Amino acid sequence: MKYVDEFREPEKAEALRRQIAKLSQQLEKPIKIMEVCGGHTHSIFKYGIEEILPETIELIHGPGCPVCVMPKGRLDDAIAISQNHNVILATFGDTMRVPGSKTSLLQAKAQGADIRMVYSPLDSLxxxxxxxDKEIVFFALGFETTAPSTAFTILQAAAEKIHNFSMFCNHVLVIPALQALLNNPDLQLDGFVGPGHVSMVIGTDPYEFIAQQYHKPIVISGFEPLDILQSIWMLLQQLIENRCEVENQYNRLVEKAGNPVALNAMNHVFIVRENFDWRGLGDIPYSGLKIHPDYAQFDAELKFTIPNRKVADHKACQCGEILKGVLKPWQCKVFGTACTPETPIGTCMVSSEGACAAYYKYGRFSHLANKKIAEQEMIILTP
Incomplete structure (x- = not known):
């Protein structure tokens, strides 16, 4: 395949749908599949993939949105840094409206803090x-997908001896998060659609523990409709054949050993934190990155005093349960009412990869229609 349109051909999608329906009939129980990446969640809703799957296949939305898993305390820390005299804080657009405990970066900017949206850490450099004459701090966050660009930027700053530049590092690792989910007895999963972008960096080898220790199949997937449908088909094939393997559907971009140049840069610039607090998942050991002591001059956590407090989520917000796959977005009490993209209470409604944002944009009306039909049927059936 050469062009994007080839990954969206209706005839091929229909053929895969029929094959998935046929395979699902051979399974003895309903199947729960978690798509780990927020990009997959948006594709699933955008292209209506969930609606064409058999009722016996349920897609669970995982914690693969980097903005969504950012706890309020770390956002408060970023805001505190931005309020230092002579500081310019640079960040990605997704983080601007994420609510902290009292305010957001966008509100802090409106109140006078010099906060600028950038598209790359190199922009902040x-x-x-x-x-x-200013201190520039880049609010770095994301999974292994964006960590290499942060690492290369720090290496560039060191090479050019730029002393008024630092990073507030909040990069997290996908493997410890998956292990935390697998250790959760309340979440029963049959397989995973693995993250494509992260896997371009780390490869497929790190996922072997899922198959070997937890006996769950995983298929690394691309993001187009045919990618996701084929990945689900591959997972069902494994389940029917009683196999638990790491398979790579996204082999046009993902290699077994990952990207050695990116991994080498990360290993030079970062070390693993002993623990990191995730929204909804709590403290996960060895799940975050911090700047290596060799590059301490670029570590904003050493340059500035930050509150470094844990802050509980809003009582009405159920982002934590959604990130863990325990609830669907529409099951949250404030979804689509008090919590909307314009007035978000939680991170899942803010980020372009958040499950609530995806469901609000693409799926909320179909769900409301189905709910209305169900209610009408109940009225008819009730004597």
């Missing part, structure tokens, strides 16, 4: 060059 350029801001440092253009403003030598």
């Amino acid at each position: 350029q801001i440092a060059k253009d403003n030598p």
